[in-house]
Amino acid sequence: MVFKYVSTALLLLASVPPLNGLFPCVKGICKKMDIKKFVCTRDLIWTYNTSSTDYVMCKCDHMKSYRNTTMFFTRSFFVDERWRRSIQNLEGRFSKQRKEVMQVSNKGQQKFYDLRVWDTYLKTGPHEKCIRRFEKLTQRGHGIYMPKCKIILRIK
Numbered sequence: 001m002v003f004k005y006v007s008t009a010l011l012l013l014a015s016v017p018p019l020n021g022l023f024p025c026v027k028g029i030c031k032k033m034d035i036k037k038f039v040c041t042r043d044l045i046w047t048y049n050t051s052s053t054d055y056v057m058c059k060c061d062h063m064k065s066y067r068n069t070t071m072f073f074t075r076s077f078f079v080d081e082r083w084r085r086s087i088q089n090l091e092g093r094f095s096k097q098r099k100e101v102m103q104v105s106n107k108g109q110q111k112f113y114d115l116r117v118w119d120t121y122l123k124t125g126p127h128e129k130c131i132r133r134f135e136k137l138t139q140r141g142h143g144i145y146m147p148k149c150k151i152i153l154r155i156k
Contacts, residue, residue, distance in 0.1 A: 033100060034099040034100070035099065035100055035101060035102045036066070036071075036099075036102075039061075039071060039073075039092065039102060040063060040066045040071060041063060041118065042063065043118045043119050043120055044060050044061070044062055044118070044119035044153075045060070045061045045062075045116050045117070045118060045119070046058075046059065046060050046061075046116065046117050046118075046119060046122060046149070047059035047060075047077075047114045047115070047116050048114075048115045048117045048125065048126055048143065048144070049114070049115040049131070049134055049141045049143050049144065049145075050112060050114045050115070050141065050142065050144050051112045051113045051114075051137075051138035051140050051141045051142075052112040052114075053110075053112075053140070054109075055079060055080055055081075056077050056079065057077065057078040057083070057144050057146075057149070058076075058077055058078050058144065058146075058149035058151075058152050059075065059076075059077040059114075059144060059145075060075070060076050060077065060149070060152060061073050061074070061075050061116075062074045062075075062076075064089075068094075069093060069094050069096070070091060070092070070093055070094070071091070071092040071093075071094070071102070072089070072090070072091055072092075073089075073090055073092065074087060074088070074089055074090070075087070075088045075090055076152050076153075077152070078152065085152060090104055090105070091105065092104050112138075113134065113137050113138050113141070115130060115131070115134040115141070117145075122145070
């Protein structure tokens with residue numbers, strides 16, 4: 001099975017004030033953070049930018065439940081210009097060795113990076129440093145979030 005490493009979700013955390021120990025730093029040296037502290041939230045998580053070449057707009061994840069090593073979540077997104085919605089129920093697995101990584105099944109797809117933001121921080125968007133880091137990782141990134149994406153939450 002091929003896995004997608006979603007460690008890039010960490011990139012946006014520089015745009016969030018240091019809440020609940022998300023940034024454990026001592027004398028300017030920061031440790032890699034635990035991805036669970038980012039994804040195991042009741043807040044929606046939006047993909048702001050992606051390097052995926054697939055047509056995807058307004059990708060939003062909503063955590064359903066989690067245990068020590070596994071998280072179950074629903075991902076909603078639009079798959080074409082006519083804004084047809086797709087919903088996926090996914091499982092993320094946390095690595096014991098690499099706390100900054102969550103593995104999500106990605107059958108046959110190529111590796112891509114997402115810059116992700118909690119719903120609470122959408123108005124300000126990701127910090128400029130996060131955007132630069134994302135651009136450094138991938139040359140083909142593009143935005144997939146816009147304010148009208150919130151309509152996906154109202155579709156039944």
